[in-house]
Amino acid sequence: MKKFMNAAETMVAESVEGFVRAHEEFVVFGADRQFVRRRHLVPGKAAIISGGGAGHEPMHVGFVGRGMLDAACVGHIFTSPTPGQILNAIEDVDTGAGCLLVVKNYDGDLMNFEMAAEMASSRHRIEMVIVSDDIETASTNDGRGRRGIAGTVIVERLLGAAAENGMALADLKTLAAGLASRVRSMGVALTGVTVPHTRRSTFSLGPEEIEMGVGIHGEPGRSREPFSNADTIVRHLSEVVFNEVAPVSDKALLFVNGLGGTPPAELYLAYNVAHRFMQGHGLQIARSLVGTYASSLDMQGLSISLALLRDEEFTLWDSPVATAALRWGC
Structure with a gap:
């Protein structure tokens, strides 16, 4: 296994330090370097805090700044941050x-x-609000329900924009509850994930296999399917996502997310397929996002997220944002 790292044990700390140094206009370290926070806090604004294991970059640290998160807590790779980190951020x-x-x-x-x-x-x-946009875990009977995957980016952006505009804490939670049934995602992978600590891939695929319904922690999906062309793969993802979203609007945000090892050319090709599918099924794609925003280390794969939004939510999406990973209107 070849990685640009010094040691698996120090990889996360060194990476986060580099991130903060690279984006000092937006972020600083919090107490004891236990979290990353917005450089300029806004007095009297409800604070938005998120976090998770490393390996999903730029989520969540890349979304700290104006119009999104006030703080992000980073755990070890694919491991939750500790309660102490989160408490200190609060x-x-x-x-x-x-x-x-x-x-x-x-x-x-x-x-x-x-x-x-x-x-x-x-x-x-x-x-507290829980993001559970992943379609593929909806039918499991283990009581956990849907995982939170790339749709988290959409939720964090809309909540961050609303908070920036002065929305009160209780109203932010109501906004999140209203989004819960209108944001859905599904992923596919061509390879597993090489985890630095174990130096092994989380799952192996043959040259003519894909893993359908993967999460963002290197876990396998629920079905192994024959490899096919992009039209076939992306149309399947798009159809499943389209059929799962609550039909409250015919205007949507379409998000094609890379899982770490997929080049932009392939993501844009996938977006073109998904866009054609959604338009062909009566949806107006009013906003788009394409790129690697919620990764799974070096997984070759992508996910499709669809969010049916109301006019006021599109206004929130369009409002100024200034973070390392998303920036417009500033």
Whole structure:
């Protein structure tokens, strides 16, 4: 295994330090370097905090800044941040209007964010929203429900924009609840993930196989399918996603996300296929996002996310954002 790293044990810390140095106009380290926070906090604004294991970059640290997150907590690769990290972030970025914790639906994330919220509740107003946009885990019977994957980017952007505009904590939670059934995603992979600590791939595929329904922690999907051309693969993803989104609008945001090892040319090709499919099924694609925003280390793969949004939510999407990974209107 070849990686640009010094040691697996120090890879995350060195990477996050490099990120902060590269983007000092947006971010600084929080207390004891346990989290990354927005450089310029806004007094009286509800704070938006998220986080998760490393390996998903630029999510979540790349979304810290104006119009998105106030802080992001980073754990070890594919491992939740600790309750202490999250608690320290709450203490640092709450400027008086409380904190909204945006949590992907994974056991470790849920447990640690809930624990931090409980520890902070005597001194801070805390609300928590759970992102669960992944279609492929919807039908499992293990009680966990849908995972949170690339749709998290859309949720964080809309909540961050609303908070920047002065929306109160309770109203932010209501906004998130309204989005829950209108954001859906599904992923596919051509390879597994090479994890630095184990130096092994999380799963192996033959030259004529793909993994359908993958998550963002290197976990395999729910079916192994024959490799085919892009039209066939992307149309299948698009059809499943389209059929799962609550039909409250005919205007949508279409997001094609790279999982770490897929070049832009292939992502744009996939977007073209998905766009044609959605238009052919009566959807107006009013906004688009294409690129690697919620990765799974070096996985060769992509996901399709579809968000049916209302006019006021498109206005939030379009409002100014200034982060390392997303920037417009500033």
